[in-house]
Amino acid sequence: MNVGVLVSGTGTNLQALLDAEARGELAPAQITIVISNNPVAPALVRATAAGKPALAIDHHGMSRQAFEDLLIAGLRDVELVVLAGFMRVLTPHFLARFAGRVINTHPSLLPAFPGMDAPGQAISAGVRESGVTVHVVDQTVDGGAILAQVSVPIVAGDTPASLHARIQAEEHRLLPRIVREIAAGQIVFGPTS
Numbered sequence: 001m002n003v004g005v006l007v008s009g010t011g012t013n014l015q016a017l018l019d020a021e022a023r024g025e026l027a028p029a030q031i032t033i034v035i036s037n038n039p040v041a042p043a044l045v046r047a048t049a050a051g052k053p054a055l056a057i058d059h060h061g062m063s064r065q066a067f068e069d070l071l072i073a074g075l076r077d078v079e080l081v082v083l084a085g086f087m088r089v090l091t092p093h094f095l096a097r098f099a100g101r102v103i104n105t106h107p108s109l110l111p112a113f114p115g116m117d118a119p120g121q122a123i124s125a126g127v128r129e130s131g132v133t134v135h136v137v138d139q140t141v142d143g144g145a146i147l148a149q150v151s152v153p154i155v156a157g158d159t160p161a162s163l164h165a166r167i168q169a170e171e172h173r174l175l176p177r178i179v180r181e182i183a184a185g186q187i188v189f190g191p192t193s
């Protein structure tokens, strides 16, 4: 299964996917392209270093549809789209092309704390645990069907950064596992008709 990864920033989740693939742990999935809306995303450097095609499509100065048409063109051979720190909301125009085969990773136990700074939201709320969710992307923000979650404790003295680091340690294991399981047919999702 050809996988396209969309990124905007640091790309540690992309790195986890690349490392899993290099260890033979992603098959039958293979990453065939990495696309960033941010031309200076460190994630693009990670993709190139791993020998993957890396494409920058700067969204500034173009309509959402024009941007998404370029994304769709870049992803033409892709069967599964993974959002790994991708900071653009995708519209039904894009989602219709991939018929439910778009997943995202989010640093909270959804439906709690959708949106920006989920670790900071969890600390402000005073909850005792948070975690990571891998979910299907639909037209809601962080609201699609949940595929898998792993929880982590929140401990005294945690900052948003320390909590996010604890969450990311789990996220870097969970996301490659879910991509492999989707490719292997162990997780089935997508349109039912």
Ligand code: GRF
Pocket: 009, 010, 011, 012, 013, 014, 084, 085, 086, 105, 106, 107, 168, 171
């Ligand atoms: C991750 O924690 C992910 O859950 C969120 O954005 C962060 C991206 O980090 N959507 P990275 O770029 O993969 O390091």
